[in-house]
Amino acid sequence: MSALLETKGIKKYFSTPKGMLHAVDDVSMTFERGTTVGVVGESGCGKSTLGRTIIHLLESTAGQIIFEGKDVTHPTGKELFKLRQDMQIIFQDPYSSLNPRFTVEETLKEVLLRSKRATRKTVDKEIERLMDMVGLARRWRMAYPHEMDGGRRQRVCIGRTLAMNPKFIVCDEPVSALDVSIQAQVLNLLEDLQKEHDLTYMFVTHDLSVVRHISDNISVMYLGQVMETCPCEELFERPLHPYTQALLSAIPSTDIHKKKERMLIKGELTSPIEPEPGCRFAKRCPYVCDECDKPQQLKEVIDGHFVLCHKADKFVSC
Amino acid sequence: MLRTQRKVADVTPATMKKSKEETKKQSQFREVMKRLMQNKLAVLGMVIIIVYVLVAIFAPYIIKYDIAELNLGEKNQPPSKEHWCGTDDFGRDIFSRLLYGTRYSLGLGLGAVALGLLVGIILGCLAGFFGGWVEEIIMRFCDLMQAIPGTLLAIVISMVLGSGFVNTIIALGIGRIPMNSRLIRAQFLNQRQLEYVEAARATNCPKTKLMFVHILPNTISPLIVLSTMGVGGTIMMAAGLSFINLGVQPPLPEWGAMITAARQYIRYYPYQLLFPGLFMGILVLALNLFGDGLRDAMDPKLKD
Numbered sequence: 001m002s003a004l005l006e007t008k009g010i011k012k013y014f015s016t017p018k019g020m021l022h023a024v025d026d027v028s029m030t031f032e033r034g035t036t037v038g039v040v041g042e043s044g045c046g047k048s049t050l051g052r053t054i055i056h057l058l059e060s061t062a063g064q065i066i067f068e069g070k071d072v073t074h075p076t077g078k079e080l081f082k083l084r085q086d087m088q089i090i091f092q093d094p095y096s097s098l099n100p101r102f103t104v105e106e107t108l109k110e111v112l113l114r115s116k117r118a119t120r121k122t123v124d125k126e127i128e129r130l131m132d133m134v135g136l137a138r139r140w141r142m143a144y145p146h147e148m149d150g151g152r153r154q155r156v157c158i159g160r161t162l163a164m165n166p167k168f169i170v171c172d173e174p175v176s177a178l179d180v181s182i183q184a185q186v187l188n189l190l191e192d193l194q195k196e197h198d199l200t201y202m203f204v205t206h207d208l209s210v211v212r213h214i215s216d217n218i219s220v221m222y223l224g225q226v227m228e229t230c231p232c233e234e235l236f237e238r239p240l241h242p243y244t245q246a247l248l249s250a251i252p253s254t255d256i257h258k259k260k261e262r263m264l265i266k267g268e269l270t271s272p273i274e275p276e277p278g279c280r281f282a283k284r285c286p287y288v289c290d291e292c293d294k295p296q297q298l299k300e301v302i303d304g305h306f307v308l309c310h311k312a313d314k315f316v317s318c
Numbered sequence: 319m320l321r322t323q324r325k326v327a328d329v330t331p332a333t334m335k336k337s338k339e340e341t342k343k344q345s346q347f348r349e350v351m352k353r354l355m356q357n358k359l360a361v362l363g364m365v366i367i368i369v370y371v372l373v374a375i376f377a378p379y380i381i382k383y384d385i386a387e388l389n390l391g392e393k394n395q396p397p398s399k400e401h402w403c404g405t406d407d408f409g410r411d412i413f414s415r416l417l418y419g420t421r422y423s424l425g426l427g428l429g430a431v432a433l434g435l436l437v438g439i440i441l442g443c444l445a446g447f448f449g450g451w452v453e454e455i456i457m458r459f460c461d462l463m464q465a466i467p468g469t470l471l472a473i474v475i476s477m478v479l480g481s482g483f484v485n486t487i488i489a490l491g492i493g494r495i496p497m498n499s500r501l502i503r504a505q506f507l508n509q510r511q512l513e514y515v516e517a518a519r520a521t522n523c524p525k526t527k528l529m530f531v532h533i534l535p536n537t538i539s540p541l542i543v544l545s546t547m548g549v550g551g552t553i554m555m556a557a558g559l560s561f562i563n564l565g566v567q568p569p570l571p572e573w574g575a576m577i578t579a580a581r582q583y584i585r586y587y588p589y590q591l592l593f594p595g596l597f598m599g600i601l602v603l604a605l606n607l608f609g610d611g612l613r614d615a616m617d618p619k620l621k622d
Contacts, residue, residue, distance in 0.1 A: 057516055084522050097513035101346075101535050111521045144346075157517070164521055 002069060004200050005031040005054070005087075005168055010063030012046070012053045019274040023049040025224040026063070028298070029202075031168065036194065036201040038215030038232065040208060040247070044269065046224040047204045048092075051170035054202065055087040056080060067168075085115055088166035092173040094153035098145040104131070104156050105141050111163040126163075134159040135189060151182035158189065168200045176207060187214060208251055212236060220244050223272050223280040226298065230305035240307045240315045243281045279309065287311055353615040360611020366604035374420040383411035385418045385571050394587050403593040406580065412590065415571035416597050422572040423598065426486055426565075427553040427605075431545050433491030438498025439534070439541070445499060446506025447529045453503070460496035468493045472555060476564045486565040490552050498541060505537030539616045547609035550602035557598060573598045 012024040023046040031037055039047045052058045054065060056075065065073045067083065075083050091097035098107060108127045112118040118126040131138060134155040145153055154174060161169060171190065175183040191214065193199060205211050211218060212232060219229045220243065228241040239245045249263040267284045278293035279285070285292065291310050301312045309315075354360055373380065383401075389409035397404045403412040445456040463471065476489035509515065510533070518528050557574025559565030561581075566572040568579050573594040580590035 052516075055520065057520060081522055084520060089517070089520050091513040091517060093513060097517050099514045099518075099532055099536070110523075114522055160517065160521065 003030045004033040004068060006064075006066040007054060008064040008066070010050070010053060010065065011061045012049055012058060013061045016273060021273050022224050022275055023272065024053060025275075027221075027224075027226050029219060029226070029229070031200050031202060032216075033167075033200055034194070034198045035216040036203050036214050038203045038205065038211035038218040039221055040205060040211050040218060041221035042206060042269070044272070045221045046272070047221050048172050050221070051089065051172050051202055051204050055089055055168075055170055056083065057089070085164050086166055087168045087170070088161040088164050089170040089172060090154075090157055090161050090174045093177050094150050094157050095145070095177070097157055098153055100145055103142050103144055104136070104148075104159075107156060107160055108163055111160050115164050117163060117165060130159045130163055133162060133193070135185075149182075150178045151185060154178060154182075154186050155189070158186075158193070162193065162197075166199070168202070171201055171203045171205075173205050175210060176205065183210070190214070208247070220247065223269065223275065225280060225308060226306075227281065227308050228306065229298075230302075234302075234305055238302075238305075238316075240301055240305065240312045241281075241309050242285045242287055242311075242315075245315075350612075350615045354611055357611040357614060359607045360615070363604040363607030363609075363611065366600060367608060370420055370424060370601055370604070373417055374424050377418045377421055381411075381414035381417050383414045385410065385415050386569055394583070394590075396587075397589060404587070404589050406576075406590055407583065407587075412576075412593055415576060416573070416593060419571035419573050419576065419594070420597075420601075422483065422566055422570060423553050423556065423574075423601070426483070426490065426556040426572075427549040429487035430490035430552045430556070431494065431549050433487060434494025434498055434548070435541070435545055437491070438495045439502055439538075441495065442499035442502025443506065443529050443534060446503040446510065447525070447533070456499065457503070460500055463493070463496045469555065469558065472559060473562070473564060476559055481564055481567050483566055483570075486556060486559060489559070489565075490555055494548060494552070497544070501541055501544065502534075502537055505540070506533060509533050509536050543609055543613040543616060546612055547606055550605035550609075553598060553602060553605075 007027060007029045009026050009028055010024060011022070011026055014021040014023055025046075027050055029037065039050065041047050049058065053060045056072075060073060063073070064071060067086065072079065072083055102110070105127055108130055109123055112123055112126050112130075113120070127141070128138060131141065136152060136155045136159065140148060140152060145156070148156070154177075157174075174190070175186050178186060187210065190201070194201060201214075203211060203214055215232045217229065218232050218235045220227045220235070220241065222243050228235065228239070228244045235244065236248065239248050243265075246263045246265045263286070265284045265286070270280065270283050276293075277295045279296045282288050282292040289311075294310075296308050296310060298306050298308045299312070301307050301316055354364075387410065389405070391409060392401075392405050393407050393409040395401055395405045395409075401411050401413065403416065406412055406415070441456050441460075445453040466474075471493045472489045475492055476486055479485040479488060515528065515533065518532050523532065556565055556572070557577065560567070560572050560574030561578045563578070566575055568575045576594040577591050580587065580594070584591055
C-alpha cells in the first residue's frame with residue numbers, strides 16, 4: 001500500500017532581522033493511510049510549523065510534498081481548493097480557533113455549504129449529523145463559543161474539520177488546552193473518528209503519554225529536525241537518540257521502588273537562526289565528540305527505526 | 319424502542335428552534351442594551367437624541383412660522399409667547415428656524431461620520447488584511463492627512479469644493495477617514511493572528527468573505543463608540559465652518575450659520591446667539607453621554 005502523504009526534505013525558513021530562522025529543516029516523513037504519526041518535541045522546535053506547511057497554510061521554502069502519489073508542493077488555486085478538502089487542521093486553542101460571533105450552526109453551515117457537502121435543503125440534516133458525530137448535544141446548536149466549555153468547543157472545531165470530509169488531519173496539540181478528563185474524551189473521539197472514516201493523523205504534541213496512547217509511529221523533533229523516527233512502542237522501549245533518551249527519562253514514574261536514573265540535559269535550546277551545520281543537539285548532548293560537528297544523516301539503525309546520530313549504532317548494543 | 323426515542327429527541331429541538339434562534343441570535347446585542355439601560359446618563363442622552371431625531375424628521379409639521387419669510391415689522395423681538403426664542407433681524411421666528419435647522423446640523427453630523435466610517439473601514443480592512451505595500455500606501459496616506467490639523471483640512475476642502483450641504487459633509491467626512499482606518503487596521507492586526515482566521519483559510523474561505531464576514535464584525539465595536547462621540551464633534555465643526563462663511567450658507571437655518579448672522583447684534587440681542595448655541599450644546603452633550611455609556615456597555619471587561 002502506498003503512503004497517503006509523503007514529505008521529502010521539506011524546509012521552512014523565516015527571514016528575521018538577525019538572519020534566516022530555520023523553523024523546519026529537511027524533514028522527510030511518511031504518513032500511511034489510516035495511521036497516526038505522533039510528532040513530539042519541546043516548544044519552538046517547529047512541529048506546528050511543519051504541520052501548517054504540510055497543509056499549505058504556510059508555503060514551504062524547499063522540498064516536496066506528495067499527496068496520493070501527486071506532487072502538491074506548489075498547488076495552483078484550483079488544486080489548492082481541492083487539496084484543502086483533503087487536508088485539514090485542528091488547532092490547539094479551541095478558544096481562539098472559533099469565530100466568537102458565529103454560533104455552532106453558522107460555523108458548520110458555512111463550511112458545509114462552501115465545500116458543497118450539503119445544499120441549502122440538506123444542510124440542517126448535515127449539521128445534526130456532524131454534531132452527533134462529534135458527540136455534541138443538539139441543544140448547543142445555537143450557542144456561541146463563549147457559552148461553551150473547552151471540550152465542547154474542541155468538538156465544534158473537530159466538527160468543522162470533518163465538514164470538509166478530509167483524508168488527512170493535522171492535530172496541532174488538540175488536547176493540551178483541555179482538562180485531563182476532557183483530554184481523554186477528545187482523544188477517544190479522535191480515535192473513533194479515525195476508525196470510522198479511515199483518517200490519517202499527524203498528531204503534534206509535547207505530551208508523551210498522549211502521544212504514546214494515540215500514535216502508530218513517532219517522530220521526535222528538535223530545532224526543526226527529526227531526530228528519531230520509529231514505531232511507537234519501539235521508541236519507548238529502545239530510544240536511541242540521546243535527546244529522546246533525555247526526553248523519556250523525564251516522564252515521572254509511578255513505581256516508587258524502581259529508582260529511575262534521570263538524564264538531565266544542560267543548557268538551553270540553541271538558536272534556530274542560521275544554525276551551524278553539525279548536530280543541533282551537540283551543545284547539550286552528554287555524549288558529544290568531534291564527529292558531531294559534521295552534518296548528520298538520518299539512518300536506519302534497526303528495521304523501521306531511523307536516528308539522526310552517528311553514535312546510534314553504539315546505543316543499540318548497550 | 320431506540321428508534322422512537324430518537325424520534326422524540328428529534329422533534330423537540332425542531333419545534334423549539336425558531337424561538338430559540340431569535341433569542342440567542344440577539345443575545346450579544348441584548349446584553350449591551352441591558353447594560354446601557356442601567357446607565358442613567360446614557361439613557362438620558364439617548365432620549366434627547368431620539369427627540370432631536372424626531373424633531374428633524376417632523377420639523378415641517380411642527381413649526382408654526384415659515385423659516386424663510388421675511389417679516390420686518392417684527393424684527394429683533396425678544397422671547398415672548400408668540401416667539402419662544404424671539405425673532406431675528408429679518409423678523410423670522412428663531413424657534414421655528416432652530417427646529418428646522420436640526421435637519422441640517424444632525425444631517426451634517428451623521429452624514430460626515432457615515433462617510434468617514436464607510437471609507438475608513440474599507441481602507442482599514444485592506445491595510446490590515448493584506449499588509450505589505452497596500453498597507454504601506456494606505457497608512458502613509460493617513461499619516462499625510464493627520465499631519466494637517468483637522469479644522470484646517472476641513473476649511474481647505476470646503477474652500478476647494480465650495481459651500482453647500484453635500485460638500486460640507488465631504489469636507490468633514492474626509493477628516494475622519496484616517497482615524498477610522500487606523501483603528502480598524504490595528505484591530506485587524508490583532509484578529510489576524512487568531513486561529514479562527516487560519517481555520518477559515520484552511521476551509522477555503524474566500525478573502526473578501528474572510529475580511530468582511532469573519533474579521534470585521536469582531537473589530538467594529540470600538541469604532542461604533544468612537545463614531546457616536548464623533549457626531550457631536552462634527553456638528554460643532556460644521557457650525558464652525560458656517561461661522562466663517564464656509565459650509566452651509568444662510569438663509570438655510572443651520573445653527574452655525576444662525577450664530578454667524580446674529581454675531582453682530584450680540585450686545586443688543588444676545589438671545590439670538592444663545593438659543594442656537596444652547597440647542598447645539600444640548601445635542602452634543604447628549605451624544606457624548608450616550609457614547610460614553612455605549613463604550614462602557616460594550617467593554618467586555620466590565621461584564622459582570
